[in-house]
Amino acid sequence: MNRRIIQDVVFPSRRQQADVTPKTEEISQAPVREVSPSVQNQSENFLPKLIKKQETTVSDFPPSRRGNGLTTTNRFPRLTLWIIVAVVLVVTLGVLFSKFFSGATVKIVPFNETILLSEEFISGENSIEDSILPYQRIMLPTEERGEEVTETIEKEVSKKALGKIRIFNEYSTASQRLIKNTRFESPTGKIYRIDGSVDVPGMTVSGGKKTPGSVVVNIYADIPGESYNSAPTDFSIPGFKGDPRYAKFYARSETPIEGGFVGKVKVPTPEALESTKTKLKESLANELMQKAHAQVPEGFMLYPTAAFVVFDELNDGSSTAISAHVSVKGAFYGIIFEKRILSRFIAQKTLSSSYDGSSVLVRNIEELTLAPRDEVTDPEGMKNFVFTLSGNAHIVWDVDTEKLKVALRGVDKRDGFQKVVAAQGAIKKAEAKILPFWRNEFPEDVENIKIEEILE
Secondary structure (H helix, E strand, C coil): CHHHHHHHHHCHHHHHHHCCCCCHHHHHHCCCCCCCHHHHHHHHHHHHHHHHHHCCCHHHCCHHHHCCCCCHHHHHHHHHHHHHHHHHHHHHHHHHHHHHCCEEEEEEEECEEEEEEEEEEEEEECCCCCCCEEEEEEEEEEEEEEEEECCEEEEEEEECCEEEEEEEECCCCCCEEECCCCEEECCCCCEEEECCCEEECCCEEECCEEECEEEEEEEEECCCCHHHCECCCEEECHHHCCCCHHHHEEEEECCCEECCEEEEEEEECHHHHHHHHHHHHHHHHHHHHHHHHHHCCCCEEEEEEEEEEEEEEECCCCECCCCEEEEEEEEEEEEEEEHHHHHHHHHHHHHHHHCCCCCEEECCHHHCEEEECCCCCCCCCCCEEEEEEEEEEEEEECCCHHHHHHHHCCCECCCCHHHHHHHHCCEEEEEEEEECCCCCECCCCHHHEEEEECCC
16 A cells, blocks of 8 residues: 555656546545554655655756756747847848948049140130130230339420320211321310321211211320310311311310320439339239139130230329339230130040040140240230140040949949940949948949049
């Protein structure tokens, strides 16, 4: 009896294999057997020890064998969850990195060539002929600079009064030519002359109303002296007396007539006069050149040797006891060229048959030397400008980087990059780097495509 109880407690599985657990009715019908007191006491002392061993839990193991206190069935679901979280995090970071750190850098080497240039060019203002280089003109109004000179000598001076008049033609609709030194008479009988030939425009008639033609000219007094200095007044033309034109051609002052003088004054010494004039000319030319450069449009070039200042030297005779005034006037005329058009003409002259007319730019075009073939004495009236251009010209084929960026959008680097580059025509070679490193397609946003030019 005791052995069976012990066996049932210690080896319950064996009993289950031997006989199935009896039903409730069978248990209730089993005969009750009496156990002796001695045997009962032994059982009560023995069973608790066995039951304690059977009831030992995980917590009774040392910490090194306990793990995290989870059973195997609890541990696997949590491990799967962590794996899913890690995968989602990696994917999310990859998407964010691709979005915010994606881009492409393309390094290109355009076709380029350096040639030794020494060629003559014929240019014309706004020319449209294929063989004539077009130029544009910059003109600045006349400016004056003056200075008082203390190094003087006493000298007898005789000066004629000067001024401007406007001549009117009420005689005919046809113009009238007046030759140089034509006389004009003031109401006081003083005679003045014009300093050059002039055509006076004919009058116009509109709605029955006649408007005289007119032109402004310079005049000077017939003889020196202060008596010819005059406030604005009217003039007639003595040469037309006895002719119907006498009453229909007349003039009026545009400015006072002044500067006439006869007598002794202190004037600069010849050395001081020349040095002062030279200094004033240089100063005025530099100022006008700076102003002209500020007016040169973007993409155009003004060479210093294609800039001209026409000076009027004035020594107006005004003086004090210890000084004399020297002044100069100058007007600026500049010839400017569009850089790309000039570059194309250079390529045509130097590359001949190897140049196909593509857009090029001489990158160091400002460093070339321009030399006019002839002395320019009348820049205002000049039509054609012939010059020689020399130096080492670095000709670079023009790459339309914006067009290249658009063409590269979404292109696979492995299959389409070199095809796109070849289609540009002006690129000698190119290489590209795309970020992040696992991507092969160029970004769809052209702002994320950077073009770097390298010249070899």
